[in-house]
Amino acid sequence: MFKVNLAEEAKKLTGTTAQDTVNAAGQAVQQVLDQVAEAGQKVVDDVCKTAQDAGEKATQNITGQVNAWGKSFGQSEEKKNVST
Template sequence: MFKLNLAEEAKKLTGTTAQDTVNSANQAVQQVVDQVTETGQKVLDDVCKTTQDAGEKAVQNVTSQVSAWGKSFGQSEEKKNAST
């Protein structure tokens, strides 16, 4: 007489165990987490770069404006001094 081991027979038929299924699901979830993390990091890097570029442009604009005001103020002072 032989013993029938249902779990072993089911494993032979399906080729996987519950643990294999869990491991496969864990791998899939980990891949998604890795992709989301990579994408999130890329977005963060892009936002930082854009912010830095905008900040540098703003500083350049303010510097240019201050220089223009300074030149304008200097010219008006020269005109005022020349007319006195």
């Protein structure tokens, strides 16, 4: 009688073992995950930059409005003082 090692025979036929196939599949999955992570990080970076820009513009707009109100209030107080 002789023993047949199926894994060994499959390796002879295909040139790879099941472990090699699993490793290759694992590497492919890891590459996809890395690409997804990079793309996700880029989206996060872009969103943060957009939010920061919007915040800075809003701050400038509010500051400008407060200054305008202050000037307007100051002028109306000056007019009151002149009339009295």
